[in-house]
Amino acid sequence: MLVAMSNQEKAPRRARVRAPELLGKGGWINTGGRGLRLADFRGSVVILDFWTFCCINCLHVLDELRELEEKHRDTVVIVGVHSPKFVHEADHQAVLDAVERYEVRHPVLDDPELATWKQYAVRAWPTLVVIDPEGYVVAQHAGEGHAHALETLVSELEAEHAAKGTLRRGEGPYVPPEPAATDLRFPGKALLLPSGNLLVSDSTRHALVELAEDGETVVRRIGDGTRGFRDGPAESARFSEPQGLALLPDGGVAVADAVNHALRRFDPATGEVATLAGTGRQWWQGSATSGPALAVDLSSPWDVAWFADRLWIAMAGVHQLWSYDPGDGTVAAAAGTTNEGLVDGPAAEAWFAQPSGLAAATDDAPGGARLWIADSETSALRYVVQDADGFTVHTAVGTGLFDFGHRDGAAEQALLQHPLGVTVLPDGSVAVSDTYNHALRRYDPATGEVTTLATDVREPSDAVLVGEDIVVVESARHRLTRLRLPEDAVRVEAAAHRTQRPATEVAAGPFRLDVVFSAPAGQKLDERYGPSTRLLVGSTPPELLAEGAGAGTDLSREVVIAGDGPVEGVLHVSAMAASCDDDADIEYPACHVHQQDWGVPVRIVPGGAGRLPLVLAGMDA
Helix, strand or coil, X not given: CCCEECHHHCCCCCCCEECCXXXXXXXXXXXXXXCCCHHHHCCCEXXXXXXXXXXXXXXXXXXXXXXXXXXXXXXEEEEEXXXXXCHHHHCHHHHHHHHHHCCCXXXXXXXXXXXXXXXXXXXXXCEEEEECCCCEEEEEEECECCHHHHHHHHHHHHHHHHHHCCCCCCCXXXXXXXXXXXXXXXXXXXXXXXXXXXXXXXXXXXXXXXXXXXXXXXXXXXXXXXXXXXXXXCCCCECCCEEEEEECXXXXXXXXXXXXXXXXXXXXXXXXXXXXXXXXXXXXXXXXXEEEHHHCCECCEEEEEEECCEEEEEEHHHCEXXXXXXXXXXXXXXXXXXXXXXXXXXXXXXXXCCEEEEEEECCCCCCCCEEEEEEHHHCEEEEEEEECCEEEEEEEECCCCCEEEEECEECCCCECCCCCEEEECCCCCEEEEEHHXXXXXXXXXXXCEEEEEEECCCXXXXXXXXXXXXXXXXXXXXXXXXEECCCCCECCCCEEEECCCCCEEECCEEEEEEEEEECCCCEEECCCCCCCEEEEEEEECHHHEEECCEEEXXXXXXXEECCCCCCEEEEEEEEEEEEEECCCCCCCCCEEEXXXXXXXXXXXXXXXXXXXXXXXXXXXX
């Protein structure tokens, strides 16, 4: 089987498939209370976006779709199908919050039981499915980086169905929610300024807010509140969903400007905003990983912290930690391989999964200098230490991508659920903003124990020490909440969960993995500088695979599933393909990177499947 195909080598046209109905017990969001069916979209090009709000790649796709959504608003209807990974994401109120938080401006079907996910045979977040105006599925794309292909396909479908008389133009079914009057809207991170005031990233309103010492009174706003990328005075600067904040040695504040893929600097003395690092473009495989800070692309920086004489960056978008050196104005990848998972060891070999919170313990802290990390997708608390051989990554709490919950006790059996923030406490222990458990947790390195400090803090995303109190960013309550650090931890009933997705039944022995990729119309595989594809295969637990784990350039691989090992596990597959515009008259063709990570639950049974096809990008039309 030829798995990677050029535009000229595409498989024969297949029979048209009628799109299954859209089902979801959570109901519809952004429709003014109206329920919708596929028949309501007849005459429009429909793009189904299967997403879950914990997933950074899904958030990238939301941003990729904004321009297409605006350009084709009278012919294209984008429908988000929210398909949860974590237990918290099956809570309808949490989905409502996420739709507002990320400014989703199209209808969203809340599908907590993955009914529509199963109907469309989806295997990964994010997945995009295109349905033509007559109700037939014409394309499926997994992962991000498909905006150019979608634009081309939409234009072709518009022309085809306008000629047939089956295209209907007009306003879509989106109904915006009523705006809310609050000083903060889904705040992200907070910082105690030398003045005693608090600086908060007001993420959904694309601004920073300085609050008085009471944590409530607004002193000033930094940014005009419009999504954008503009330096200048506080009243006219623009951010795009800013998150992490950190004091710099020169008195400035570093800002992780997440959706602008940039680091910004705010000067509390003058109110000026400037750009420290990033180009405004998202980093892709093959881009530079070090160099002059203003010339290197970044990817969804989510938090920042000063550690080991440099500014460390939680680069959530590529599952890495980077660093910024203000002395020479450079950035560089500091830890992580870009592979998603939980692997400890030397910094360059470690794996992370959407690191989203950072906090530095200094040399004089109990336990010494450490950079603590909230590694959100593995529901883990991790840390970096420096020794004579360099930086090393360790895990304090957490086991991997698919196990999570709320359980106190010894670190090796304690569970978190998608934490976003970490705060070093005076005794050297660490407070964890355990976001999806609505809790503030504490890990004590001296005892190796995890306890609960507070519950019913709604989606805490960060916390900051203020005297003897800890001020928690209650993101989903749009406020800061001040708590006295209790002498005794709160007792809670333990709960453990594993991601609930249907397992694929497979047979032990030789097993074939095929990642199907067709270069979009008008493009071809980019092989000017060597192979244009990459495939990385692994498993949890590792002994699930007897042979075949590791990296390669072919999108098809024979592996061996162990017959004497575990009967259940997860196959991890990461694929990347690069394509460029196929036109000899274009001197400098535009190139596009398509990439996706899959975690496929499998169960070994006699007579199970011997092949697993995964669609990175494929056209049915």
